[in-house]
Amino acid sequence: MLDELEHVLDDLLARAGGASRLTGDAIVADDLGKTYPDGTEAVRGVTLRVRAGECYGLLGPNGAGKSTTVGMLGTLVRPTAGRALVAGFDVMAQPREVRRRIGFAMQDVGVDAFATARELLVLQGRLHGVSRAEAAARARLLLELVDLADVAGQRLAGFSGGMQRRVDLASALIHLPPIVFLDEPTEGLDPRARTAIWDALDQLRRSLGVTVVLTTHYMDEADRLCDRLGIIDRGTVVTEGTPAKLKASVGSASLEDVYLHYTGRAFAAGDTDLREAA
Numbered sequence: 001m002l003d004e005l006e007h008v009l010d011d012l013l014a015r016a017g018g019a020s021r022l023t024g025d026a027i028v029a030d031d032l033g034k035t036y037p038d039g040t041e042a043v044r045g046v047t048l049r050v051r052a053g054e055c056y057g058l059l060g061p062n063g064a065g066k067s068t069t070v071g072m073l074g075t076l077v078r079p080t081a082g083r084a085l086v087a088g089f090d091v092m093a094q095p096r097e098v099r100r101r102i103g104f105a106m107q108d109v110g111v112d113a114f115a116t117a118r119e120l121l122v123l124q125g126r127l128h129g130v131s132r133a134e135a136a137a138r139a140r141l142l143l144e145l146v147d148l149a150d151v152a153g154q155r156l157a158g159f160s161g162g163m164q165r166r167v168d169l170a171s172a173l174i175h176l177p178p179i180v181f182l183d184e185p186t187e188g189l190d191p192r193a194r195t196a197i198w199d200a201l202d203q204l205r206r207s208l209g210v211t212v213v214l215t216t217h218y219m220d221e222a223d224r225l226c227d228r229l230g231i232i233d234r235g236t237v238v239t240e241g242t243p244a245k246l247k248a249s250v251g252s253a254s255l256e257d258v259y260l261h262y263t264g265r266a267f268a269a270g271d272t273d274l275r276e277a278a
Contacts, residue, residue, distance in 0.1 A: 011141055022052035022178045026087060026211040027073060033081030033235075034068050042068040044235035045082065052178075055205060055212040057222045060232035061263050066215040067107070067183055069232070073213065074104045074181045087179055100128075103172030103180040105165075107187060107215075113157035117148055117167050120156065121174050128175035135174065142170035146200050162193030169197060173204070180204075182214040186221060198224060219255040231262045238262050 027050035034043040043065040050056040058066045071077035073086055075095040084091045087101040112120060118139050125135025143149045146166040156164060165185065172180055186194040198221070204210045216222055222229055223243050230240045239246065239262050246258045 025049050026052040026179055029084040031082035032079055032084050035080045041235055046237055048230055052211055053209045054227040055225050057226035057229045058215045059229055059259055064232040065235040066232055070181050070183055074102055075099055101177055103177040105168050105172040105182050107184040111156045111164050116153050116155055118152040121171055124171045125174040138174055142173055146170050147196050162189045179211045184215055223255050233263050
């Protein structure tokens with residue numbers, strides 16, 4: 001299976017023509033903030049840098065600002081403060097340029113139940129300006145990557161939640177973007193489906209140099225996938241580092257202890273005045 005995936009990724013890399021590889025900082029955010037019209041501060045000055053080719057994870061309690069931050073970086077939520085560059089383009093001044101260079105898989109999977117997996121991917125490719133023949137070729141390869149090639153012609157209505165998430169991931173990759181945002185990519189999935197997504201992401205990063213930014217509540221997922229983590233508490237990044245460095249900072253071998261250490265104030269205060277973007 002691994003040999004087959006290597007061939008799939010070699011083909012995808014050839015089709016990308018090297019364009020999917022970035023150098024330096026893929027994402028730069030300086031004092032990024034979001035205040036809603038009712039005065040709610042969802043994000044209170046997030047500053048971070050994501051290097052090209054790395055997997056950066058955002059951890060934090062519900063309502064801490066994770067999804068809002070990812071939404072701003074992905075041009076789905078308009079910032080009210082600060083500045084962010086994604087693939088070298090300003091998210092506010094150049095949103096179309098940013099969108100051409102990113103893939104986005106949201107927490108709530110949105111697929112057409114009446115379409116087949118192949119049809120959905122080809123349609124997404126066409127919407128990104130990919131020719132029909134090229135979109136079909138990429139769809140075949142990506143469905144192999146997420147282990148769904150054998151059901152490519154079946155309607156999505158009959159897919160399990162885990163299978164639909166894998167199709168959604170493939171859809172976010174159809175235009176071979178250099179940066180992918182994943183909001184809770186394995187939420188509610190069984191261990192086999194989670195492992196399939198983890199393996200696909202590992203292969204993409206190793207072979208295509210894709211930069212991944214994800215939010216997650218799973219400590220094992222963060223430990224396995226992420227090169228660095230940022231922990232958000234009440235709208236701001238309170239600490240950042242590699243999983244090993246963060247665990248050492250609290251004298252524990254458990255990433256869960258790190259999470260509780262840096263977000264304990266939010267739990268203790270019963271902080272419910274923040275909300276994340278839908």
